[in-house]
Amino acid sequence: MSSANKSFRSGFAVLAGLPNAGKSTLLNALAGGLLSPVTDKPQTTRQNILAIMEGEDFQVVFVDTPGFLHPRYKLQQTMSACIERAVGEDADLILLLVDASAQSLAEHKDLFAKISRVFCPVFLVLTKTDLQRETAACDNLEKEIKAALPNVSRVFKVCAPRAEGVEELKQAVAQAMPAGPAYFPSGQWTDRWERFYAAEFIREQIFKLYKKEIPYGTQVEVEEFTENLGSKNYIRAVVHVERESQKPILIGKGGAAIAELRKSAQKRIEQFLGRPYRLELRVTVSPNWRDDIKWLERFGYVEKE
Numbered sequence: 187m188s189s190a191n192k193s194f195r196s197g198f199a200v201l202a203g204l205p206n207a208g209k210s211t212l213l214n215a216l217a218g219g220l221l222s223p224v225t226d227k228p229q230t231t232r233q234n235i236l237a238i239m240e241g242e243d244f245q246v247v248f249v250d251t252p253g254f255l256h257p258r259y260k261l262q263q264t265m266s267a268c269i270e271r272a273v274g275e276d277a278d279l280i281l282l283l284v285d286a287s288a289q290s291l292a293e294h295k296d297l298f299a300k301i302s303r304v305f306c307p308v309f310l311v312l313t314k315t316d317l318q319r320e321t322a323a324c325d326n327l328e329k330e331i332k333a334a335l336p337n338v339s340r341v342f343k344v345c346a347p348r349a350e351g352v353e354e355l356k357q358a359v360a361q362a363m364p365a366g367p368a369y370f371p372s373g374q375w376t377d378r379w380e381r382f383y384a385a386e387f388i389r390e391q392i393f394k395l396y397k398k399e400i401p402y403g404t405q406v407e408v409e410e411f412t413e414n415l416g417s418k419n420y421i422r423a424v425v426h427v428e429r430e431s432q433k434p435i436l437i438g439k440g441g442a443a444i445a446e447l448r449k450s451a452q453k454r455i456e457q458f459l460g461r462p463y464r465l466e467l468r469v470t471v472s473p474n475w476r477d478d479i480k481w482l483e484r485f486g487y488v489e490k491e
């Protein structure tokens with residue numbers, strides 16, 4: 187059946203929630219691959235990441251967004267703009283993710299205010315159900331959210347790492363898409379180049395391996411990306427840090443930390459791209475890049491004027 191068929195459904199399903207709600211984990215479970223970086227640190231996702239899912243008579247474009255926050259510096263402003271665009275303009279359906287083990291909804295107040303004003307349908311998705319064994323607590327949370335958001339039309343409970351509840355959600359999302367032709371050609375599963383993912387997975391490993399402010403102050407840029415050279419495939423990337431004092435931390439004693447980063451990032455890239463790569467990393471200081479529009483433009487966080 188082609189997308190020109192009248193019964194074809196197609197649209198954007200936007201995953202929104204607080205940092206660490208489990209958006210990227212769910213996106214990966216929905217897409218059936220490790221497409222979007224996941225770490226235990228909040229604010230891992232910095233830009234919208236698409237995963238395109240297709241069936242006989244539908245195409246759903248899932249959109250992973252950065253966690254909702256109050257921006258303190260320019261990078262965070264660009265992250266907020268990503269959410270604004272996805273929720274306010276692109277969405278045909280919003281999947282509002284709330285951690286089922288959340289003790290309180292106080293932190294959700296402003297996010298809920300935003301979601302209460304959207305024009306498209308909203309599905310509530312309670313995540314991390316494995317961490318919330320108390321059915322009553324889960325039910326209370328659901329009631330409280332529905333009271334705050336009368337526009338929630340359906341509720342799902344998922345544990346994405348165990349793929350629990352994911353298939354049911356997927357089917358409901360496909361059903362909820364409006365009638366219309368596909369947005370992307372059949373067979374396309376994302377809108378980004380491979381070098382974008384290479385940079386993202388190096389950053390993911392930085393989030394996993396380093397502590398405190400280091401992950402937040404780093405940005406990865408791929409300088410060279412060669413392929414189709416078999417065992418000679420090669421990626422050279424630069425890790426930008428904000429301050430001179432961060433450089434020795436990233437490199438570690440005798441280069442031990444960066445060697446570990448190189449190894450784990452290379453493995454992650456090879457796993458994702460399905461080909462061998464030799465990864466080389468260097469570190470450079472780009473003062474205050476998180477608050478500098480020129481750097482943010484260069485890294486693709488904002489459109490160039």
Ligand SMILES: Nc1nc2c(ncn2[C@@H]2O[C@H](COP(=O)(O)OP(=O)(O)OP(=O)(O)O)[C@@H](O)[C@H]2O)c(=O)[nH]1
Nearest residue numbers: 205206207208209210211226228229230231253314
């Ligand atoms: N126990 C448990 N942990 C989960 C579940 N889903 C996600 N996590 C963990 O929660 C943490 C955050 O997950 P992410 O998917 O990165 O969350 P996110 O909402 O994308 O976070 P940001 O990109 O920072 O906004 C990771 O450590 C995940 O492994 C779940 O169902 N159960």
Ligand SMILES: [Mg+2]
Nearest residue numbers: 209210230231
């Ligand atoms: Mg994320």
